[in-house]
Amino acid sequence: MKNININVDHVTRVEGHGNIVVNVKEGKIEECKWEVVEAPRFFEAFVRGRSYLELAHITSRICGICSIGHTLCSLQATEAALGVKISEQTRLLRRILIQGENLQSHVLHAYFLAAPDFVGAPSVFPLVKTHPEVVVRALRMKKLANDLCDVFGGRTVHPITPTVNGFTKLPGIKEIKAIRQRLAEAVPDLEATLELFKTLKIPDFKRETEYISLKSKEEYALYDGVIASTDAGTTPVENYRSWTNEYLVPHSTAKYTKHVRDTYMVGALARFNNNHDQLSPQAKKAAEELGLQAPCYNPFMITVAQVVEAVHAVFEIIRLIDEVLDKGLKEEDRRILLKGGKGVGAVDVPRGILFHDYTYDKNGICLEANCIIPTNQNHANIQKDMEALLPQILDRPQEKIRLSLEMLVRAYDPCISCSTHLLQVKFV
Amino acid sequence: MKPKIAFFDFASCEGCQLQVVNLEAEMLDVVGAVDIVQFREAMTEKSDDYAIAFVEGSITREKDIPRLKKIREQAAILVALGACATIGGVNCLKNFQPLDEVRKYVYGDKADWYETFPARPIDAVVPVDYYIHGCPIHKDELLKVVKSLLLGKKPEIPTYPICVECKRAGNVCVFELGSTCLGPVTRAGCGAWCPTHRDNCAGCRGLVPDPNTNAEKEVLKKYGLTVDQAVGQFRIFLGYAEVAK
Numbered sequence: 001m002k003n004i005n006i007n008v009d010h011v012t013r014v015e016g017h018g019n020i021v022v023n024v025k026e027g028k029i030e031e032c033k034w035e036v037v038e039a040p041r042f043f044e045a046f047v048r049g050r051s052y053l054e055l056a057h058i059t060s061r062i063c064g065i066c067s068i069g070h071t072l073c074s075l076q077a078t079e080a081a082l083g084v085k086i087s088e089q090t091r092l093l094r095r096i097l098i099q100g101e102n103l104q105s106h107v108l109h110a111y112f113l114a115a116p117d118f119v120g121a122p123s124v125f126p127l128v129k130t131h132p133e134v135v136v137r138a139l140r141m142k143k144l145a146n147d148l149c150d151v152f153g154g155r156t157v158h159p160i161t162p163t164v165n166g167f168t169k170l171p172g173i174k175e176i177k178a179i180r181q182r183l184a185e186a187v188p189d190l191e192a193t194l195e196l197f198k199t200l201k202i203p204d205f206k207r208e209t210e211y212i213s214l215k216s217k218e219e220y221a222l223y224d225g226v227i228a229s230t231d232a233g234t235t236p237v238e239n240y241r242s243w244t245n246e247y248l249v250p251h252s253t254a255k256y257t258k259h260v261r262d263t264y265m266v267g268a269l270a271r272f273n274n275n276h277d278q279l280s281p282q283a284k285k286a287a288e289e290l291g292l293q294a295p296c297y298n299p300f301m302i303t304v305a306q307v308v309e310a311v312h313a314v315f316e317i318i319r320l321i322d323e324v325l326d327k328g329l330k331e332e333d334r335r336i337l338l339k340g341g342k343g344v345g346a347v348d349v350p351r352g353i354l355f356h357d358y359t360y361d362k363n364g365i366c367l368e369a370n371c372i373i374p375t376n377q378n379h380a381n382i383q384k385d386m387e388a389l390l391p392q393i394l395d396r397p398q399e400k401i402r403l404s405l406e407m408l409v410r411a412y413d414p415c416i417s418c419s420t421h422l423l424q425v426k427f428v
Numbered sequence: 429m430k431p432k433i434a435f436f437d438f439a440s441c442e443g444c445q446l447q448v449v450n451l452e453a454e455m456l457d458v459v460g461a462v463d464i465v466q467f468r469e470a471m472t473e474k475s476d477d478y479a480i481a482f483v484e485g486s487i488t489r490e491k492d493i494p495r496l497k498k499i500r501e502q503a504a505i506l507v508a509l510g511a512c513a514t515i516g517g518v519n520c521l522k523n524f525q526p527l528d529e530v531r532k533y534v535y536g537d538k539a540d541w542y543e544t545f546p547a548r549p550i551d552a553v554v555p556v557d558y559y560i561h562g563c564p565i566h567k568d569e570l571l572k573v574v575k576s577l578l579l580g581k582k583p584e585i586p587t588y589p590i591c592v593e594c595k596r597a598g599n600v601c602v603f604e605l606g607s608t609c610l611g612p613v614t615r616a617g618c619g620a621w622c623p624t625h626r627d628n629c630a631g632c633r634g635l636v637p638d639p640n641t642n643a644e645k646e647v648l649k650k651y652g653l654t655v656d657q658a659v660g661q662f663r664i665f666l667g668y669a670e671v672a673k
């Protein structure tokens with residue numbers, strides 16, 4: 001019987017630090033563990049004492065990749081706590097921003113972090129020589145999404161203009177029209193992306209779990225809505241604590257969560273399973289072409305669901321921009337009446353549903369804060385997937401096992417800085 | 429021979445490394461001119477033979493120190509990448525609260541599992557050769573520094589305040605918009621990124637060298653503020669400097 005020792009110290013091509021540890025003695029699995037080893041940063045503690053105007057800027061720094069999502073979720077929580085009702089214009093611009101971040105993040109993950117595994121490359125860099133047209137296309141799509149976020153948020157990494165009850169500066173109509181033109185011209189790039197991802201052989205593995213995301217009557221929800229589960233229906237976002245149930249495990253600096261079952265999944269596949277009916281016709285067609293059908297229980301299909309969402313993002317942003325151009329933009333009065341209170345924000349960011357929860361005193365100084373991060377909600381599910389996958393692939397050579405487990409973790413697109421903030425494989 | 433470059437990170441959001449990837453078209457030129465041998469966020473292949481190390485993040489626990497010292501020993505040139513590494517950044521906000529209480533607030537009765545000490549910039553632990561400031565770093569400045577290093581030159585980083593760039597951009601002063609701004613005391617180089625978007629400068633690039641002579645004190649004076657008072661209002665990025673003073 002065989003012995004396997006895998007010890008991936010810091011899984012690569014993910015955001016943050018996590019390890020995979022596998023120990024098999026004489027064909028018997030003794031250890032199979034997903035460890036999060038990122039340095040804890042203590043955001044929830046150190047935002048206490050800061051002003052309501054600073055909270056979004058500070059919590060944006062939880063994560064460089066989903067800084068727009070953190071900013072918007074933070075603003076929602078602050079506005080809910082202070083009783084601020086934002087205008088339709090502000091909500092419209094924020095919905096464009098979150099779609100822009102989803103596009104940017106999904107292109108980065110699908111092309112740069114996940115795809116190299118399927119062509120046997122250790123990173124995207126060797127592909128610059130072997131597949132230059134693919135790399136250039138991916139960079140062009142990413143740049144489009146980044147430029148869009150620059151126009152609507154002032155900056156892609158840690159946006160500047162979104163603030164409590166509006167924007168410090170509105171995007172220019174000329175710049176918006178230029179971005180709309182480029183989005184329309186990006187359709188051939190989306191088609192080429194679909195052709196590429198159709199050729200990738202997605203590992204055949206299934207483990208059914210609970211899928212949790214936002215849900216909205218109005219649209220494929222990212223910016224707002226209620227919490228939805230494949231097992232338990234829906235609940236208002238204020239009930240997030242009883243649906244996430246955070247707990248700690250000794251081998252991880254990130255917190256874990258559970259709801260109806262031992263584990264649940266958040267992110268693009270969870271959203272797809274809950275809300276696929278509301279995708280744009282182009283995204284529905286993309287899902288069909290890529291063989292993605294709801295309900296899908298294969299975590300390796302998360303990357304495919306991201307590609308589908310990227311298609312959706314382009315057409316959805318065009319639709320939302322047309323709404324902006326139709327209505328026009330006007331400077332709004334952002335002043336608010338300061339009072340204390342407690343409020344919850346929830347945004348479905350690229351890696352899944354995110355919650356911020358703040359309490360303020362009457363001067364707008366933060367007294368309490370709690371943030372529940374998408375990757376935290378996925379850690380336990382990753383662990384259970386690894387435990388289910390490993391016995392199915394034990395007959396393979398150690399290197400192949402290691403690669404499969406890494407690909408599994410990478411499929412979740414974990415954002416480890418966020419979740420403690422996770423990834424490395426250890427075969428010990 | 430192409431210089432061998434490696435990227436490392438400590439406690440941070442990895443947004444500054446993302447800015448490297450966000451160079452997009454220019455990234456391909458950089459990739460052509462250098463040999464990237466380690467970049468965990470973007471690649472699996474790795475080597476410990478490098479000449480230039482870019483380090484993102486703050487030092488926040490005992491076990492970070494030997495890791496950083498090892499990088500310093502290997503690298504001929506060590507570049508601090510972004511505010512967490514250059515000035516301590518947001519991580520230092522926790523230094524103003526009792527750390528036992530901070531750990532308990534986040535991790536409850538399991539607080540002892542999570543090691544932490546007061547956050548600090550990397551030059552509090554090892555000598556740093558060059559700084560790329562900001563939260564996040566600005567792509568133009570990153571390219572400028574990389575080009576200088578490739579040419580064997582010392583990168584020129586501004587020593588004058590943001591106000592200079594802000595006036596050049598023709599912005600309405602943020603003080604005129606009714607807000608307080610650290611532009612008068614903060615090192616330029618980002619093109620007054622935030623004030624250009626009508627938001628105040630929060631000092632993410634660190635203070636100008638010797639703020640009492642280099643600051644735009646007349647701007648502060650007009651609005652009834654001293655250097656210390658202005659800095660005191662903003663602790664988001666400058667917490668480490670405030671305590672070290």
